[in-house]
Amino acid sequence: MSEWAEKVIGIFSNRRDDILRMWLESQQKNGYRGMYERIGERELYRQSNDLFEAMIDAAGQVGFASVRKPEWQAVADLVAEITAQRTRTGFSVMETVTYVFALKTVLIEILRQEQPDDIGCFVAEVVTITHALDEMALIATSAYVKTREEIILRQQQEMLDLSTPVIRVWDGILVLPLIGTLDSSRSQVITETLLQEIVSSNSDIAILDISGVPLVDTLVAQHILKTMAAARLMGAECIISGIRPEIAQTIVHLGVDLSQIKTKATLAGALKWAFDMRQLTVVHNAKR
Amino acid sequence: MIDIVPVAVEEDLVRVRQKVRQWAATYALSTLKTVKMQTAASELARNILVYAGTGTVFFSAIDGPRREFQIIFEDQGPGIADIEQALQDGYTTGSGMGIGLPGTKRLVDHFEIVSAPGQGTRVIIAMRI
Ligand SMILES: Nc1ncnc2c1ncn2[C@@H]1O[C@H](COP(=O)(O)OP(=O)(O)OP(=O)(O)O)[C@@H](O)[C@H]1O
Ligand SMILES: [Mg+2]
Numbered sequence: 001m002s003e004w005a006e007k008v009i010g011i012f013s014n015r016r017d018d019i020l021r022m023w024l025e026s027q028q029k030n031g032y033r034g035m036y037e038r039i040g041e042r043e044l045y046r047q048s049n050d051l052f053e054a055m056i057d058a059a060g061q062v063g064f065a066s067v068r069k070p071e072w073q074a075v076a077d078l079v080a081e082i083t084a085q086r087t088r089t090g091f092s093v094m095e096t097v098t099y100v101f102a103l104k105t106v107l108i109e110i111l112r113q114e115q116p117d118d119i120g121c122f123v124a125e126v127v128t129i130t131h132a133l134d135e136m137a138l139i140a141t142s143a144y145v146k147t148r149e150e151i152i153l154r155q156q157q158e159m160l161d162l163s164t165p166v167i168r169v170w171d172g173i174l175v176l177p178l179i180g181t182l183d184s185s186r187s188q189v190i191t192e193t194l195l196q197e198i199v200s201s202n203s204d205i206a207i208l209d210i211s212g213v214p215l216v217d218t219l220v221a222q223h224i225l226k227t228m229a230a231a232r233l234m235g236a237e238c239i240i241s242g243i244r245p246e247i248a249q250t251i252v253h254l255g256v257d258l259s260q261i262k263t264k265a266t267l268a269g270a271l272k273w274a275f276d277m278r279q280l281t282v283v284h285n286a287k288r
Numbered sequence: 289m290i291d292i293v294p295v296a297v298e299e300d301l302v303r304v305r306q307k308v309r310q311w312a313a314t315y316a317l318s319t320l321k322t323v324k325m326q327t328a329a330s331e332l333a334r335n336i337l338v339y340a341g342t343g344t345v346f347f348s349a350i351d352g353p354r355r356e357f358q359i360i361f362e363d364q365g366p367g368i369a370d371i372e373q374a375l376q377d378g379y380t381t382g383s384g385m386g387i388g389l390p391g392t393k394r395l396v397d398h399f400e401i402v403s404a405p406g407q408g409t410r411v412i413i414a415m416r417i
Contacts, residue, residue, distance in 0.1 A: 153299055181305075183298050215305065215323065217330040218385050246323040254327060254391035255377055 001063040004121040005128070009059050011114050012107065016052065019106055023048055026102040038089050051078050052103075064125075064132040076139050083143035088151070097140045104133040164190050166197040173205045173274045174198065174236075175267070179212035187223035191230060198236045205277060206231050207270045211242030221256040228261065237277070239263065241270035291347040295336045295363075304333045304345050308359070311347050315357055315417045324395040325357070325415050331388040332361040332411050338382055340365020340409065349417065356398065356414040364408040371401055 012019065024045065039047075054075045061071045079100065086096045107129055115122060164186070167175045176194055180186075194206060208224065210216070216224075228238040239262040243251075251258060264270040275282065291311070293304050308329045312322040329345070336343035343363030350358050368374045375393065380386030389411075393399040398414035 153302075181302055183301075215326055215330060217327050217334070218388050218391065219330075219334065222385055246320045249320055250323050250327050250395065253324065253394045254331075255387045255394065256385070256391070 001065075002121075004118075004125060005063050005065070008064075008111065008125050008129075009056060011110065012059075013056055015110055015114075016056075019103075019110060020045075020048055020052060022106045022109070023052075023099075023103050026106060027099050038091075039086070047082050048099075051075070051082065054078050059132075064128045067132045067135045075136070079136050079139045080143040083140040084147045087144050087147040093141070093144050096144050097137055100133055100137040100140050104130060107133070164193050166193055168197075168201050168203070169207075169271065170274070170278075170280075172201070172203045172278065173207070173271075174201065174203045175207045175209060175271075177209045177212060180214070182213060182220045182223055184219070184223075187220075187227075191223070191227045194227060195230060195234055198231060198234050204236050205274045206236050206238045207267065207274060208238060208240045209242040209267050209270070210240060210247075211244065211267070213242075213247075216243075216247050216251055216256075218254065218256065221251065221254075221258070225258075225261075237262075239270050239273060241265070241267045289348070293345045293347070294342070295333050295345060296342045298337065301330060301333050301337065304329050307345075307347055311349075311357055315349065315355075317357065317415065317417065321415055325359070325413075328392040328395045328413055329359055329361075331392050332359075332413070335388055335409075335411075336361055336363045336365070338384075339363075350414070355417040357417055358398075358412065358414040361411045361413075362408065363410075367405045367407045367409055368401075368403040369405050371403060375401075 027044070027048070058072045058075050062069050066072070067075075082099075083096055108126055111122065111126060111129075165177065167177070169175050174194070174197055176190070178190065182190070197203070198206060208227070210224070213220065224240065228240075231238045240258075241264045243263055243265065262273070264273060291307055293307055294300065295304065305326050308326045309322060312325060317325070333343075333345060336345075340363035343361060343365070346360040346362070348358050348360075350356050373379055375390050376386075377390045378386040389401070392411075392413065396413040397416045398412070400412040401409070402411075403409040
């Protein structure tokens with residue numbers, strides 16, 4: 001580390017209180033509406049303080065020029081942690097990442113106040129610190145994206161878990177519209193829901209419509225077969241509808257044997273079959 | 289260009305299938321070929337999850353005599369002792385139907401498997417673009 005690099009770290013340590021105060025003020029100003037309400041003043045101070053301390057500690061060991069070195073890992077982890085927490089609280093990406101940029105502005109301002117005689121050194125240090133904090137901002141941005149992805153995935157999961165309706169379309173006829181990815185846990189829920197509904201509605205025909213299922217691989221096929229076998233044990237006949245042409249061809253190549261199973265291309269076709277089974281006829285009213 | 293998707297939890301399978309759809313759209317693959325590739329990828333990624341625990345999926349387009357959309361499934365799991373047996377319809381050491389590997393082979397234009405006990409498993413599939 002150069003003499004000036006060490007001196008800079010000394011300046012930052014000495015003016016720690018000023019830096020923290022200016023940084024907190026700027027975090028509050030820069031579009032952080034309702035910041036204190038959402039995070040709490042003490043928590044905000046704690047986060048800023050921890051991050052500052054970790055940064056000075058890492059810079060003291062290897063300098064601001066070596067942000068990729070393991071000594072900086074603790075700082076990167078803290079940035080990711082703070083970002084993830086703020087993302088979950090509902091901050092936008094700008095609100096989330098500006099705290100890093102705010103610190104950069106403050107640090108450069110402090111350096112300007114303590115300006116050395118040697119302007120070359122000053123500029124070099126400003127460039128180094130800018131690089132270091134840009135790196136932190138990148139870490140914050142990817143932590144933001146990662147956290148958002150996790151949130152979206154969880155929400156999708158929750159939505160799918162909720163959406164397993166069983167519809168009583170007619171006396172004794174059930175329709176189970178399957179929508180979305182059928183993973184193991186969801187398939188289990190679907191089977192149980194159907195079996196319960198067969199009993200409670202005293203139905204003997206169940207239509208499994210898979211037009212909303214994006215893919216039928218061996219696991220999905222196995223689940224469908226198991227559900228149908230269980231329904232049959234409960235005295236209900238099952239039929240599958242909504243197999244799209246590309247799904248049908250894929251199932252054949254894959255080698256899943258669905259030959260023992262009743263299928264119809266459309267839900268309307270399956271319904272017609274169900275009516276036939278119950279000896280029901282749909283009559284078209286003649287025009288008066 | 290190359291895409292890499294790690295496989296470690298069930299949700300990753302959704303990601304793998306989505307990636308296949310993106311790549312297929314980029315190369316204007318037909319709906320049938322897209323669904324075939326998605327199904328094959330779903331099988332192989334699940335095999336990683338079930339038998340090896342974790343692994344990695346690589347997406348790329350390769351130039352040969354004909355252009356192909358290629359996916360590689362790699363893991364450092366227990367490996368397969370008898371590949372010929374694993375490729376038989378109905379053979380399973382788990383609770384599956386035992387058609388993941390042979391079925392996948394029938395779905396794609398190119399299928400290759402390299403595996404040995406303790407050496408992990410690598411499956412390469414490709415579809416002509
Ligand atoms: N990545 C892997 N690592 C180790 N063993 C594997 C791997 N993939 C497959 N196998 C072995 O090969 C066998 C056959 O695999 P295959 O995918 O054909 O059937 P399955 O997974 O048992 O059932 P299905 O895929 O029909 O649900 C498996 O039971 C397993 O023993
Ligand atoms: Mg399998």
